[in-house]
Amino acid sequence: MATELYLKHTEAESPPRTALTINPAKTCQPIGAMYAALGVHRCLPHSHGSQGCCSYHRSTLTRHYKEPVMAATSSFTEGSSVFGGQSNLLQAFNTIFTLYDPQIIAVHTTCLSETIGDDLPQIIGKATLEGKIPSGRFVLHASTPSYIGSHATGFGSMVRAFVDYFAEKTGKKTETIGVFPGWVEPADMAELKRLLESMEVPYVLLPDTSGVLDGPLTGRFEMYPEGGTKLEDIRRLGDAKASVALGPYCSGPAAKLLDTKCKVPCEMLDLPIGLAATDRFIDTLRRVAGVAVSETIVKERGRLLDMMADMHQYTYGKTVALAGDPDQLCSLAEFLRDLDMKVKYVVTGTPGKAFDARLTELIGAAEEGDWRGAPGDLFALHQKLKQDPTDLLISNSYGKFIARDEGIPFVRFGFPIMDRIGHADFACVGYRGAMRIMEKILGVLMDRQDRDAPNESFELVM
Numbered sequence: 001m002a003t004e005l006y007l008k009h010t011e012a013e014s015p016p017r018t019a020l021t022i023n024p025a026k027t028c029q030p031i032g033a034m035y036a037a038l039g040v041h042r043c044l045p046h047s048h049g050s051q052g053c054c055s056y057h058r059s060t061l062t063r064h065y066k067e068p069v070m071a072a073t074s075s076f077t078e079g080s081s082v083f084g085g086q087s088n089l090l091q092a093f094n095t096i097f098t099l100y101d102p103q104i105i106a107v108h109t110t111c112l113s114e115t116i117g118d119d120l121p122q123i124i125g126k127a128t129l130e131g132k133i134p135s136g137r138f139v140l141h142a143s144t145p146s147y148i149g150s151h152a153t154g155f156g157s158m159v160r161a162f163v164d165y166f167a168e169k170t171g172k173k174t175e176t177i178g179v180f181p182g183w184v185e186p187a188d189m190a191e192l193k194r195l196l197e198s199m200e201v202p203y204v205l206l207p208d209t210s211g212v213l214d215g216p217l218t219g220r221f222e223m224y225p226e227g228g229t230k231l232e233d234i235r236r237l238g239d240a241k242a243s244v245a246l247g248p249y250c251s252g253p254a255a256k257l258l259d260t261k262c263k264v265p266c267e268m269l270d271l272p273i274g275l276a277a278t279d280r281f282i283d284t285l286r287r288v289a290g291v292a293v294s295e296t297i298v299k300e301r302g303r304l305l306d307m308m309a310d311m312h313q314y315t316y317g318k319t320v321a322l323a324g325d326p327d328q329l330c331s332l333a334e335f336l337r338d339l340d341m342k343v344k345y346v347v348t349g350t351p352g353k354a355f356d357a358r359l360t361e362l363i364g365a366a367e368e369g370d371w372r373g374a375p376g377d378l379f380a381l382h383q384k385l386k387q388d389p390t391d392l393l394i395s396n397s398y399g400k401f402i403a404r405d406e407g408i409p410f411v412r413f414g415f416p417i418m419d420r421i422g423h424a425d426f427a428c429v430g431y432r433g434a435m436r437i438m439e440k441i442l443g444v445l446m447d448r449q450d451r452d453a454p455n456e457s458f459e460l461v462m
């Protein structure tokens with residue numbers, strides 16, 4: 001019944017749309033800002049806007065991570081909507097530092113406070129002058145209205161704000177490599193740290209949501225879990241030898257600012273998802289940190305190659321539709337290309353010309369019958385799939401409606417995933433992560449093969 005209601009009205013063709021988005025392939029900027037801020041130790045995200053925004057953003061993160069997500073709000077009412085949110089925010093600083101005792105409050109704006117034109121640096125300056133920010137406690141802000149950008153750019157803006165407010169150049173260079181992981185899952189951040197430690201690279205990872213949004217059940221409530229990047233580590237990014245930015249949308253702004261502010265040269269890479277992107281990541285670490293690639297990593301790469309070779313007959317020539325965020329999609333598309341799959345449709349809701357250009361560099365220009373919606377929406381993707389379906393659809397949970405309607409094997413990947421578990425606990429980055437992606441893809445393709453096989457070719461062994 002739900003399918004009938006939601007999807008049967010999607011026509012294969014419709015008049016051209018230029019000013020209307022249907023089923024967006026993105027969500028609000030503040031959700032990304034909130035997620036990034038949760039990756040800093042003893043930091044409380046603060047939504048400068050109405051309660052509704054904050055509730056929506058918290059609940060979306062909670063549904064994805066299956067963890068309580070802490071955040072405060074300026075709770076705009078009619079008065080603040082007309083006269084501005086300064087008094088609400090000043091009151092909030094008092095309340096939050098008194099009741100919840102964070103080390104840092106990370107304020108992000110919303111559509112409403114940006115439309116009013118609240119001047120956050122001025123408000124934070126006033127709070128400092130009036131002694132509303134206790135000694136040893138800090139406030140920073142990022143501008144994240146949702147009528148531009150997406151959750152991916154909101155994440156990038158908040159990471160940049162941490163560098164802007166806290167990174168310090170003392171003049172004494174260290175061997176530390178700053179690593180900006182981009183929007184990946186807590187398990188991915190843990191996997192990046194394992195790879196860095198395996199190569200004995202001294203590093204600071206910013207942000208780091210491992211140990212925050214994948215915490216164990218202990219029976220005790222921890223307002224501030226033990227994970228997260230420490231403030232002193234963010235400060236010493238200013239003396240780092242170099243930085244590595246994983247994903248230009250989510251990590252590029254911070255890495256570029258660290259370069260201009262503190263003269264820390266940056267390497268801009270794709271997210272290390274799949275074989276080739278992980279190769280570039282590992283090789284970059286080897287070069288900039290002057291270290292050797294560990295035997296453990298070499299073996300993991302070999303295992304991935306073995307799996308790719310063994311399973312090639314099942315992936316070769318399969319067509320794929322992708323929806324998600326630009327940093328993830330570029331690397332994922334490249335990996336699928338390396339599996340000899342055909343990436344036919346790609347859609348992201350995050351605007352920006354860089355995505356299309358990078359995708360073309362990695363997998364070549366779109367061929368006849370291909371479609372790249374950037375920015376585009378899931379309604380348009382659904383129409384493309386109605387006209388010419390693919391063998392596989394990979395997207396966040398919202399793709400399940402399309403997959404069910406068109407009968408397409410479906411892999412959940414990206415944000416948000418609200419109807420399955422495991423994404424926060426099992427990494428998709430690195431060589432081992434690539435094996436997990438393959439396992440997911442092959443699982444749905446071979447389930448379909450088994451379902452459709454006539455009795456005489458229904459095989460026990462593949």
Ligand code: SF4
Nearest residue numbers: 028053056110111146
């Ligand atoms: S679109 Fe704007 S107003 Fe709506 S929830 Fe997101 S930030 Fe709030």
